[in-house]
Amino acid sequence: xxxxxxxxxHKITKRGQNVTFRCDPISEHNRLYWYxxxxxxxxxxxxxxxxxxxxxxxxxxxDRFSAERPKGSFSTLExxxxxxxxxxxxxxxxxxxxxxxxxxxxxxGSRLTVx
Amino acid sequence: AQSVAQPEDxxxxxxxxxxxxxxxxxxxxxxxxxxxxxxxxxxxxxLLKYITGDxxxxxSYGFEAEFNKSQTSFHLKKPSALVSDSALYFCAASxxxxxxxxxxxxxxxxxx
Numbered sequence: 129x130x131x132x133x134x135x136x137x138h139k140i141t142k143r144g145q146n147v148t149f150r151c152d153p154i155s156e157h158n159r160l161y162w163y164x165x166x167x168x169x170x171x172x173x174x175x176x177x178x179x180x181x182x183x184x185x186x187x188x189x190x191d192r193f194s195a196e197r198p199k200g201s202f203s204t205l206e207x208x209x210x211x212x213x214x215x216x217x218x219x220x221x222x223x224x225x226x227x228x229x230x231x232x233x234x235x236x237g238s239r240l241t242v243x
Numbered sequence: 244a245q246s247v248a249q250p251e252d253x254x255x256x257x258x259x260x261x262x263x264x265x266x267x268x269x270x271x272x273x274x275x276x277x278x279x280x281x282x283x284x285x286x287x288x289x290l291l292k293y294i295t296g297d298x299x300x301x302x303s304y305g306f307e308a309e310f311n312k313s314q315t316s317f318h319l320k321k322p323s324a325l326v327s328d329s330a331l332y333f334c335a336a337s338x339x340x341x342x343x344x345x346x347x348x349x350x351x352x353x354x355x
Contacts, residue, residue, distance in 0.1 A: 132286070159341055170247075170333050170345030171287070184342065219287070225341050231277065232343060234287040 130154075132235035134220050140241045141210055148206045149238040153222030160203050161232060162195055163219040164188065171219055177203060178225070210242045245270045247336050249346035256324045256353055264319040264349045266334030275337040276317040278308055281348075282330045290332075293317060304328070324353045 133152040141147050153160050159178050163171035174193070175185045179200035189195075192210075197203040207214055217239050221232035246269045256262045268274055278290040291302025298310045308319045317334060331350050335343040 161342070168348075170335075170347045171343075173342055173344065176342055184340065221287075223341060230341075231289040231292055232287075233289070234279075236284075236286040 132220055132222055132233050134218075134235035134238045136238060137236065138239045138241075140243065142243050143210060143212060145210055146206065146208045147210060147240060148204055149218050149220075149240075151203045151205070151220030151222075151235060153202070153220070154224075154233055155201075157222035157224050157233070158200070159223045159225045160197055161221045161223070162203070162205050163221065165217045165219055165237070166215075174205075174218075207240070210240075212242045215240055215242045245336060245338065245344050247334050247344055247346040249332075249334055249349045251349050252347075253350040253352060256351070258326050258353050258355050259323050262319075262321050262324045262328070262351065262353070264332050264334075264351060266317045266319065266346060267315050268317060268334070268336045269315065270336045270338060270344075272338055274317075276308075276310060277335040277337070277343065278302065278306070278317075278319050279333045279335060279345075280330050281333065287333065290319070324351075326353050326355055329353045 135150045161176040162174040165171045175195050177197040192208045195205045217237040219237045221234045223230050223232045248267045276293040279287040293300045293310045301307045333348050334346040337343050
């Protein structure tokens with residue numbers, strides 16, 4: 129069990145550029161979640177997948193954001209035409225959902241800085 | 244709408260003293276409640292959860308939490324604080340979708 133892995137850990141980009149983050153969940157976990165965390169705030173839910181199906185998206189997830197989990201394993205979060213307000217820590221988490229919600233296991237996050 | 248509130252931005256306690264970090268929730272249906280801890284430059288770590296059953300839940304590192312349905316609270320407690328407990332603590336609630344809604348966090352500062 130290597131835990132949840134996120135790459136890159138840090139990304140600095142210029143406004144208007146596209147960025148993509150990758151998340152590799154714990155292998156047997158069927159659910160994968162994306163959150164965004166800004167300084168001094170709790171994580172805010174963005175979207176989640178059960179296997180390859182994207183089951184819910186937050187209203188925070190504008191049309192510049194897209195997430196995929198094509199084979200039900202790793203996931204990518206792409207932000208197009210980045211804005212300075214997108215600067216945040218993007219967190220990925222996975223869980224094994226059985227008959228009731230279980231704990232989420234978080235990666236260390238991908239920090240995005242938009243200049 | 245579901246929400247979680249942590250009314251204290253920071254809690255200060257002396258080492259060896261008991262600590263309490265407060266949390267209240269608003270969730271439709273049966274709540275599933277969690278506490279997570281975040282150390283600097285580290286990912287969120289699960290501490291404990293309440294799903295059903297005993298209102299006093301025991302978790303990692305000697306922490307426990309008390310579920311109070313009438314007060315819609317889930318306060319985190321520890322009988323004797325350690326300096327190494329200093330960190331950012333998040334309360335979270337989930338409906339049966341598994342999606343967690345987090346509070347804004349409480350910084351715990353334990354002084355020697």
